[in-house]
Amino acid sequence: MAGSWRAKAQAGGMLLAILGWVSSCVTTFVPLWKSLNLDLNELEVWTMGLWQVCIAREEGAVECRAHGSFLALPPELRISRLLMCLSNGLGLLGCLLAAPGLEGWRACEDKPGLKRWLLLAGGAAFGTAGMATLAPISWVAYNTVLDFWDDTVPDIVPRWEFGEATFLGWFAGAFLATGGLLLACSARSTRTAMLPAPASGAAHSLPVRITLLYSQ
Template sequence: MDPIVEVVALLLGFLGWVLVGVAIPNRYWKTSTVDGNVITTSTIYENLWMSCATDSTGVHNCREFPSLLALSGYIQASRALMIASVVLGTFGLVATLIGMQCSKAGGENYVLKGRIAGIGGVFFILQGLCTMISVSWYAFNITQDFFNPLFPGTKYEIGEGLYIGWCSGTLSICGGVCLVFACKSDTDEKPAYPYQVSRGTIYSASTSRRGAHSTYDKNAYV
């Protein structure tokens, strides 16, 4: 495996893992503005854990969701997927660090190290898929309510937390694909066959035997 590919894949996976940690506590997964006069204008925003509101004076009031079972199903699923994404990304980072050629953690068995790095790439891909499914499902529900003319509640728009999640998923998938395909290309290389090495040895041996016979023949005539 090319060490440059390993480093690039590790950086992409690490950035994706960091952005997941940024997206989970981000408050602006969906936002809505209630327009009125200058005094009553307020912004309402939510994420996976709480609902907040701020007025024109800059005062923020947040309220955590009271019950897990009372939440919508997509919010519970998004929570689980984002937490799973963090766990998978951690496994991917550890496996990639062990499997890199410049790392001494996995010993000198480069075949095994390549396979471990490939497993790290699979973890990165799973991390990216979990993140993309979570934020895309959340965004789908926002847009579905927003364009529904019969929806009676507050209509929200997509917040910055979802964009951070999409960036995280894209980086993680790119890093994982780089690792997996790099490891696969290494295994496809044809090894050197034994006869290519031993051919010269046989030839030199036969040459030495011919030299011995020629010496013997000369001595026989003396």
């Protein structure tokens, strides 16, 4: 029963983690973190990402322009770039570590302790990747809300709103964190199952030896 639970937890955790990692990679590079609709020109929609700004026109044409110098970017975009790239790297590392530790994977079959530690390390990498994804997404979303409700800006000025990548990033971070937690819990369960049971005669041998000593 415990083995079946571990296998299901590992399969579900790995699936969620990989889905979250792929979604995080997509979130990193798509220019859809923010969107801007101009009331004066409804034929154009502006979108912004970590790397470029794009203009989508009604006829279907899309024109993108990369951001300027890295040092000229706002702090939220600079740190978000670093954290998202870190998340992508940790997600890849988690895949490489957790895969050999899965039950049914033939690697390290003769070393159950190593498989458990690989699974635990992979789960930790996925969990850290999830936090590294949620942090920049939430930071950018928070600043977007502050700018949207800024009373010092006239109402006629267009405001940036959430883009599709914001919601995708939240799901990606949640999937990574949940998948990593499931893998770590299954690794802990594997460790509990590996503990040797006490010998049946060990509990009775001590009283017998004490009796013999007193009889002498």
